[in-house]
Each structure stands twice: as C-alpha cells, then as structure tokens.
C-alpha cells in the first residue's frame with residue numbers, strides 16, 4: 256500500500272469539538288420531511304418493514320431506470336460493500352482499485368482471503384484506467400472504482416469510465432462506489448447506473464448518508480444485474496438491517512428535492528470558502544467534486560491532528576505519496592470559519 260492514514264481519533268467527544276469535520280457528514284440533514292416520516296413510523300416498529308422496503312426499492316428502481324430485481328438494500332452502503340466483498344472473495348482472488356481510495360470493500364476482501372492490487376491515481380488525481388485494466392489477471396474477481404474518489408474528492412472522466420466499465424465488465428465485474436455523486440449538479444448524468452440496464456456486469460453503490468444527510472439513519476443500496484445480486488443474496492440478506500422508520504425517512508427524503516438542492520448549494524459555498532482560505536495561505540488543494548477537500552500540509556500528520564483537535568477541530572490526515580495531507584469535510588459556514596482560524600494558527 257502506498258497510502259496510510261494517520262491515527263485519527265475519529266470518535267472524539269463531539270461535545271468538545273467546535274467543528275466536526277472528520278467523517279464527511281452532511282451538517283444540514285436529515286431533511287425535516289425525513290425526520291417527520293421517521294417519527295410517524297416509529298410506533299409501527301414492532302413489524303418488519305418488508306412491504307415498505309419493497310415500496311422504497313420500487314421508487315429507487317424508477318429513479319435509476321432499472322427493475323426492482325436490480326436493487327439490493329442495506330443499512331448504509333458499507334453493508335453492501337462488505338457483503339459484496341465477502342461473497343465475491345469467498346474463494347480468494349484479488350481486487351484491483353486505485354491508491355488512494357476508499358478502503359472498506361478492500362479491507363473486507365483482504366480479511367476474506369483476497370489480495371489488493373493497488374494502482375496509483377494519475378497526476379491529475381483521476382483513475383489510471385489503462386493501468387488498472389493491465390493489472391487485471393486471471394485471479395481478479397472485482398475492480399473497485401470510487402467516483403468521485405475518497406479521500407481525494409476527484410472525478411474520473413465520464414466517457415473514459417463508461418468505456419472502461421463497458422469493456423472490462425465483460426471479463427470481471429466492476430464495482431462503482433458513487434457515495435458522493437449527489438453533490439454534483441449533473442450527478443445523475445455522471446452515474447454509471449445506466450450500464451446496468453444495458454446488461455453490463457457493473458455494481459453501483461449509492462447512499463442516503465451524504466447528500467440526504469442521513470448517515471446515522473443507515474440506508475444505502477446497490478444496483479446491479481439480477482444474476483450478480485442473486486449471487487450476493489444467496490447467502491446474505493438485503494435490507495434486513497434497515498430499521499422500519501429509516502425506510503420511511505429514506506422515501507420522504509427522496510421526495511424532498513428542495514433539501515437536496517440546499518445541501519448541494521451550501522456545500523459548494525463552503526468548498527469555495529475553503530479554496531479561498533487555502534489560496535490566501537499559499538496552499539494547494541485537490542479540486543473537489545464532493546463534500547470534503549484534500550490538501551497537502553507541511554507538517555507531520557499526527558502532530559497536525561493533535562494541534563487541530565486542541566483547537567476543537569476534527570479533521571483527518573493521510574500520508575499519500577510521501578507527503579502529509581489533511582482531509583476536511585464541509586460543515587456549516589460557521590464551522591468552516593472555525594476551521595480556517597484553527598488552520599492559520601496551526602500551520603504558521
């Protein structure tokens with residue numbers, strides 16, 4: 256592995272933090288309509304939410320232009336990343352992904368007995384699709400692509416990715432994690448989900464944790480070929496881990512377009528503020544398509560985290576290509592101002 260994370264205390268006492276910018280949470284959520292739906296559904300929680308879950312899957316299928324049979328639900332997309340890894344790597348093999356990228360699926364693949372074939376991102380922080388294709392061998396069971404990528408926030412060219420997924424999925428399934436796609440104005444057009452309807456063996460992961468601001472309510476889904484989902488669901492169960500009220504909250508949140516637009520707009524304003532702050536300080540950054548920004552710091556990551564925490568600001572730090580980096584999530588504008596003052600104090 257080329258990148259490592261500095262030992263962040265990602266669960267500091269939230270009460271002690273003035274700005275909690277360490278877990279890419281949406282500070283505005285959940286949508287008031289989702290909260291209302293959740294509350295109203297709580298007294299019905301003596302029941303399993305089967306029919307309600309099917310209704311939600313039907314709604315998601317319409318949005319994604321697929322059949323209900325192409326949708327598998329989970330308590331957050333983490334559950335589905337992990338289940339996919341457990342099933343596909345039950346007999347070993349390897350997973351090809353970018354380095355750095357989001358490690359949840361890869362860690363479970365490794366624990367299940369697979370090996371990781373990391374392929375460094377290109378200089379412009381996009382996926383090196385050519386090198387990834389070359390890295391595929393007879394033991395490769397899955398290619399994992401996080402787009403936009405975490406922890407970099409960067410996007411890979413749409414047309415190139417469509418071409419890659421279409422061709423490569425003939426040999427091996429391609430998992431595209433689109434957790435942050437909702438923060439793009441044209442996220443629906445940039446998604447790879449239409450490839451599923453075209454019969455391609457791609458698995459698209461989406462979550463209610465980010466643009467919908469429901470990280471603590473735990474709802475996510477994957478869209479894939481029925482045959483692929485059959486394999487995963489032969490030994491695991493989709494949707495079983497989602498609570499009854501969360502099913503209602505997710506459905507209400509899908510209808511609250513106004514809330515999603517507000518989250519997107521305020522997130523973009525905070526990104527602009529952080530870019531300006533970094534520009535003024537003479538720092539570079541990776542242009543972000545997400546709700547977080549990665550930028551290099553001229554300080555040991557561990558020491559940086561300690562100092563930022565002492566200022567009441569929670570962020571994350573990484574060692575990427577022998578350089579120290581900070582990843583800061585977009586909070587409210589007030590939180591970003593606290594972050595900016597802390598940064599100026601800590602990095603002088």
Ligand code: PLP
Nearest residue numbers: 331332333357405434462464475
């Ligand atoms: N995928 C990516 C790229 C993420 O950054 C995250 C969470 O931070 C997840 C998946 C998992 O989120 P959840 O389980 O809340 O859907």
